[in-house]
Amino acid sequence: NAGVTQTPKFQVLKTGQSMTLQCAQDMNHEYMSWYRQDPGMGLRLIHYSVGAGITDQGEVPNGYNVSRSTTEDFPLRLLSAAPSQTSVYFCASSYSTGAVNSPLHFGNGTRLTVT
Amino acid sequence: GESVGLHLPTLSVQEGDNSIINCAYSNSASDYFIWYKQESGKGPQFIIDIRSNMDKRQGQRVTVLLNKTVKHLSLQIAATQPGDSAVYFCAENIRTGGFKTIFGAGTRLFVKA
Numbered sequence: 001n002a003g004v005t006q007t008p009k010f011q012v013l014k015t016g017q018s019m020t021l022q023c024a025q026d027m028n029h030e031y032m033s034w035y036r037q038d039p040g041m042g043l044r045l046i047h048y049s050v051g052a053g054i055t056d057q058g059e060v061p062n063g064y065n066v067s068r069s070t071t072e073d074f075p076l077r078l079l080s081a082a083p084s085q086t087s088v089y090f091c092a093s094s095y096s097t098g099a100v101n102s103p104l105h106f107g108n109g110t111r112l113t114v115t
Numbered sequence: 116g117e118s119v120g121l122h123l124p125t126l127s128v129q130e131g132d133n134s135i136i137n138c139a140y141s142n143s144a145s146d147y148f149i150w151y152k153q154e155s156g157k158g159p160q161f162i163i164d165i166r167s168n169m170d171k172r173q174g175q176r177v178t179v180l181l182n183k184t185v186k187h188l189s190l191q192i193a194a195t196q197p198g199d200s201a202v203y204f205c206a207e208n209i210r211t212g213g214f215k216t217i218f219g220a221g222t223r224l225f226v227k228a
Contacts, residue, residue: 033215035218042219042220042221043204048215101164101166101208103149103151103161104206105161106159107158108156
């Protein structure tokens with residue numbers, strides 16, 4: 001199993017550009033989520049999904065869109081990049097459901113710089 | 116609001132000593148708590164978890180304690196080793212119909228040889 005795979009590893013954008021961060025998992029996990037991690041801070045939840053076709057907002061959703069058309073993939077879209085979105089982005093998945101608790105499995109992150 | 120926080124941002128310990136990392140949480144409805152370790156340039160990795168119906172759980176060299184009365188979580192690392200140097204995060208699962216996982220700010224552990 002590859003686990004959680006994020007692409008790209010690094011990305012530089014100009015203000016106003018759009019892009020999609022890819023996330024795929026091969027563990028058949030229902031739950032997937034996106035976090036951003038700024039220097040000296042913890043991980044803040046952007047969006048999450050409890051299953052295909054279902055998404056919800058986290059703590060910092062503004063400026064980001066997600067969709068979940070398959071169980072395996074959970075892309076994160078930046079519609080118009082801003083310098084405040086410079087951060088490291090982590091995708092995570094879990095076996096957890098509404099009745100079962102399980103820890104998150106993380107990808108290795110995408111380091112995004114917006115100039 | 117919902118938050119999971121840490122008392123100490125950095126912790127420096129001597130190799131071989133025990134380490135204790137603390138965490139305060141605010142959502143009394145959370146039913147699952149997790150500790151993660153993050154090494155430089157990598158994503159967080161699961162260390163140990165505990166459900167709200169327990170107050171202590173032990174793993175290999177690690178123990179998690181949960182005090183629901185004061186909403187406090189701690190991670191104890193026995194015989195700390197240089198390889199334990201990392202940032203440690205506590206996290207909680209908050210039920211939202213589904214659920215979501217919220218993280219604390221993290222504690223950086225330095226192990227002195």
